[in-house]
Amino acid sequence: AQKITQTQPGMFVQEKEAVTLDCTYDTSDQSYGLFWYKQPSSGEMIFLIYQGSYDEQNATEGRYSLNFQKARKSANLVISASQLGDSAMYFCAMNERGSTLGRLYFGRGTQLTVWP
Amino acid sequence: DAGITQSPRHKVTETGTPVTLRCHQTENHRYMYWYRQDPGHGLRLIHYSYGVKDTDKGEVSDGYSVSRSKTEDFLLTLESATSSQTSVYFCAISEGTTVRDTEAFFGQGTRLTVV
Numbered sequence: 316a317q318k319i320t321q322t323q324p325g326m327f328v329q330e331k332e333a334v335t336l337d338c339t340y341d342t343s344d345q346s347y348g349l350f351w352y353k354q355p356s357s358g359e360m361i362f363l364i365y366q367g368s369y370d371e372q373n374a375t376e377g378r379y380s381l382n383f384q385k386a387r388k389s390a391n392l393v394i395s396a397s398q399l400g401d402s403a404m405y406f407c408a409m410n411e412r413g414s415t416l417g418r419l420y421f422g423r424g425t426q427l428t429v430w431p
Numbered sequence: 432d433a434g435i436t437q438s439p440r441h442k443v444t445e446t447g448t449p450v451t452l453r454c455h456q457t458e459n460h461r462y463m464y465w466y467r468q469d470p471g472h473g474l475r476l477i478h479y480s481y482g483v484k485d486t487d488k489g490e491v492s493d494g495y496s497v498s499r500s501k502t503e504d505f506l507l508t509l510e511s512a513t514s515s516q517t518s519v520y521f522c523a524i525s526e527g528t529t530v531r532d533t534e535a536f537f538g539q540g541t542r543l544t545v546v
Binding site: 319321350352358359360362406408418419421422423424 | 464466471472473474475476479489519521523535536537539540542
């Protein structure tokens, strides 16, 4: 079974609008971490935001916020005030406390296109 | 930026030849990982290392071997390259095994084409 599911292969948003990228996860571990990475067309993987399973507040990093709904096992990324430079592939990832040596499980990604 | 260097950045090789990819870090992180990225699959773990000479398999390890003789270097070898190993390969490093410490820093990636 997939540990991370990203159901949106592609998303489109107009510049300055907000967009939500969906991510659901599957784990039986009580302690886990959720990550979002951005991959622009140049190919590098850029860490955006982290949410721990015991964190009570939703994580925020500038224009990025993570809408963490533990009971639903979802960790959606919200990008506010989209910019053209936000066009990229976005990956949701998870690690588990019980997982061997902290390896990350990745979703298949969502390609975000921001249009003027 | 985390100091991670992958080499080569691009390589074309023939089926059946051995290929070695190198990952070099200057961060002194204990944990190192090799992932491959394929369309529709995201990133999948090939092998990882938790110290010098300590390595283990990930979910897609068939046809690959690794070695780590120094903290800073983690080598990935395709023993006999096949077309199914055409992919983008990423090296990653992380500090530790608490869930927060496993934020991974990634290298620039190596695009490998097997013809």
